[in-house]
Amino acid sequence: MSDPAAFVIEREVTATKGRYVIRKDGEEAELTFSITTPTLVIADHTGVPDSFRGTGAGLALVTRLVQDARAMGFKVMPLCPFVNAQRKGHPEWADAFSV
Numbered sequence: 001m002s003d004p005a006a007f008v009i010e011r012e013v014t015a016t017k018g019r020y021v022i023r024k025d026g027e028e029a030e031l032t033f034s035i036t037t038p039t040l041v042i043a044d045h046t047g048v049p050d051s052f053r054g055t056g057a058g059l060a061l062v063t064r065l066v067q068d069a070r071a072m073g074f075k076v077m078p079l080c081p082f083v084n085a086q087r088k089g090h091p092e093w094a095d096a097f098s099v
Contacts, residue, residue: 009060031080
């Protein structure tokens, strides 16, 4: 598995939604979210193409979301099953989630 810090992750945001994206060879791995309030976002979907499987891209996307939640002062509601599973596997991230 690759080091999550090795990925270049872009954050794209509008007034009500956003996503974290990793691009490679014309494909994208993404984690999308909805902004409900300035202090709460809902992580609603993680999509990782087969070409990214086993690289740690999904974990890298969730790690970036947690880092940004802490830095920007918002909480994450993990509606996405993958994000929720990662939350459960990383109790040290509890402060970044609203569950």
